[in-house]
Amino acid sequence: MEKAKFISYSFEERRCYGLMRGRGVVDLSARHANRWPSLQDAVADNALMRLADTAAHMSPDIAVDDITFDIPLSNPGKIICIGVNFPDRNAEYKDGKDAPANPSLFVRFPGSFTGHNRPLIRPPESEQLDYEGEIAIVIGRPGRRISEAGALCHIAALTICNEGTIRDWVRHAKFNVTQGKNFERSGAMGPWIVPFVDEGQIADIKLETRVNGEVRQQDRTSWMIHPFRRIIAYISTFTKLVPGDIIVTGTPTGAGARFDPPRWLRPGDIVEVEAEGIGILRNGVADEV
Numbered sequence: 001m002e003k004a005k006f007i008s009y010s011f012e013e014r015r016c017y018g019l020m021r022g023r024g025v026v027d028l029s030a031r032h033a034n035r036w037p038s039l040q041d042a043v044a045d046n047a048l049m050r051l052a053d054t055a056a057h058m059s060p061d062i063a064v065d066d067i068t069f070d071i072p073l074s075n076p077g078k079i080i081c082i083g084v085n086f087p088d089r090n091a092e093y094k095d096g097k098d099a100p101a102n103p104s105l106f107v108r109f110p111g112s113f114t115g116h117n118r119p120l121i122r123p124p125e126s127e128q129l130d131y132e133g134e135i136a137i138v139i140g141r142p143g144r145r146i147s148e149a150g151a152l153c154h155i156a157a158l159t160i161c162n163e164g165t166i167r168d169w170v171r172h173a174k175f176n177v178t179q180g181k182n183f184e185r186s187g188a189m190g191p192w193i194v195p196f197v198d199e200g201q202i203a204d205i206k207l208e209t210r211v212n213g214e215v216r217q218q219d220r221t222s223w224m225i226h227p228f229r230r231i232i233a234y235i236s237t238f239t240k241l242v243p244g245d246i247i248v249t250g251t252p253t254g255a256g257a258r259f260d261p262p263r264w265l266r267p268g269d270i271v272e273v274e275a276e277g278i279g280i281l282r283n284g285v286a287d288e289v
Helices: 039-044 048-054 087-091 167-171 228-238
Strands: 006-011 014-021 024-027 079-083 104-107 120-122 133-139 155-162 187-195 206-211 214-220 246-248 270-275 279-287
Touching: 006 024, 006 039, 006 048, 039 048, 048 187, 133 206, 133 228, 133 270, 155 270, 155 279, 187 279, 228 246
Parallel strands: 079 246, 120 279
Antiparallel strands: 006 014, 006 187, 014 024, 079 104, 133 155, 133 246, 155 187, 206 214, 206 270, 270 279
16 A cells, blocks of 8 residues: 655645545645645644545546645644764764763744645755755644653654754854754755654664765664654753644754865755655755845
């Protein structure tokens, strides 16, 4: 059975959501908008598998080539990102310190992301646009002070993130990365969300980032310093996680800033982030106009 891949997209000036079927899309919003106006509403109602079952024998309504991909959840309540979550990434700092006991966190705004097959935008303020391939988890069940043992029950789905960064703008203050992480459409998310089934689905995902076909980043989730259970438990200690929240779980070593000289993204580049069992997020690069 084909894995369910839910997308949000634009078609003929309408915002829609649907299910990928080969090179086509089953338009779920046309059938279920009264009950679930958006994909985010379906996530909140724990309805992804029900939607997949109802669409199992439906033919595509629209060709993929005729749509524009949007980020899967258009208005997530919170986007919380994890920094320095792979051992080789921690070693890049060359400070002689062991892996941190707790995750490093920062937030991103929805407007800082664009969809699959749409360009990452390099702003006029800086040429230092960088890539960071990551796996993101979508929260489907609310919780506060969630135990590690029960943490995975709160995941609704998985997606891919290119956590694009304007490097010199993460150094604009003594202790703050927010500016460099939130330029409009500097990152990407998608192409779709895949319903979460069990821990085997995430235990050892191969994660790879390529620029113009060249492998720049590669690692596996089994090597994460703070695994998925720990991340969810830690974050829910200080804030309630709610359906539609997104947690971006960290990037491997190999970002452009770590080359000598640095290798920043430039207009015309193609960046692909591939996560085993989820898919490939692909974006070009363009200057802001």
